[in-house]
Amino acid sequence: MRILLAAALSLGLASPAFAQDTAPAPVDTPPSTDPQGDFAIVGVGVGLLPDYEGSGDYSVSPVPAAIGQVSGYRFILAGNRVSVDLIKDGYGPTWDVQAGPIGVVNFNRNSRDAIDNPQVALLDERGTAIELGGYVGIGKTGVITSDYDRFSATVSYRYDVAGVHSSGILTPTVTYTTPLSTKALVGLFASAEFVERGYGRTYFSVTPAESARSGLPIYTAGGGFKNWGIGAVGMRSLTGDLTGGLQLVGGVVYRRLSGDFADSPLTRVGSPNQWIGALGLAYSF
Known part of the structure; x- marks a missing residue:
């Protein structure tokens, strides 16, 4: 099962939002471990991320996976x-069902020092939101290119239990991954986010006091369809193959804010076009 999940680490390093699904085995590679055996694949990457949602400025941050x-x-x-x-899933070309808990630590705008835009940096800091929930999904291994390519679709919902935005986030995601050889694979994915009103008020609104301090216009954002996104990832073995050893992983994600979120003054001084890039190394044991 180790080779079934190796590609998912590249999804995690490229964009944590799309890292809920399992991944295919490389072509013509037999399983090297018991399908129910214990194992781990760990990685760390360097990510290029917007300073805040809607920012046009970017910073570099470590991305563990x-x-x-x-x-x-x-x-x-x-x-x-x-x-x-x-x-628990089966092994080989098959359908499988996924379900379980999910947790996210949301650091958006929790530090003025991390924001380059001088007007947005004058707005109130937000706390660190703790978003807990669950996801369900279905996947199929052996779809188009071989017995080992994989398509999956999931829907997750999480709610902030820390009282920062006190609202929920619904995220549908589809993912397709395919091996190119025993040493390389690629993946494509698409996702969207729908948020409740508290999320828009917390991260995209400008209060009268904040407006007076920053010069941004007063604005009240609601909820609804926040963004859509697409991305691509790749993985290449540096030692051994995808069943073990050291791998180079990387990816890029594009997200487009919409509605109240694109119209927010925070986005207007930034950009509705959001990019995420990552490059890292992974090792299995």
């Missing part, structure tokens, strides 16, 4: 989020 299996249950740690699949 880990994927593994304990007693048949799979877990994924990708940057600021963690998820666990509580349904």
Whole structure:
């Protein structure tokens, strides 16, 4: 099962938002471990991220990631989020169902020092939101190119329990990954986010006091369709193959803000076009 999940680490390093699904085995590579055996793949990357949602400025940040299996249950740690699949899956070309808990630590605008834009830096800091929830999904291994390519679709919902924005986020995601050889693979994915009103008020609104201090116009954002995004990832073995050893992983994600979120003064002094890039190394054991 180690080779089934190796590609998902590249998804995690490229964009934690898209790292909930398992991944395919490389072509013509037999399983090297018990499908129900315990293992872990760990990685760390350097990510290029917007200073805040809607920012036109970017900063570099470390992005940790880990994927593994304990007693048949799979877990994924990708940057600021963690998820666990509580349904044990079969092995080989098959359909499988995914379901389990998900947690995200949201650092958006929790430090003025991390924001380059002088007007946005004058707005009130936000606390660190703790978003907890769950996800369900379905996947199919053996779709187009071989017995090992994979398509999956998931829907997650999480709610801020720390009282920062006190609202929920719904995220549908589709992912397709395919091996190119025993040493390389690529993946494509698309996602969208729908948020409740509290999210818009917290991260995209400008209060009268903030307007007087920053010069940005007063603005009240609501909820709804916040953004859509697409991305691509790749993974290449540096030692051994995708079943073990050292791998180079990387990816890029494009997200487009919409509605109240694109119209917000925070976005107007920034950009509705949001890019995320990452490059890192992973090792399995």
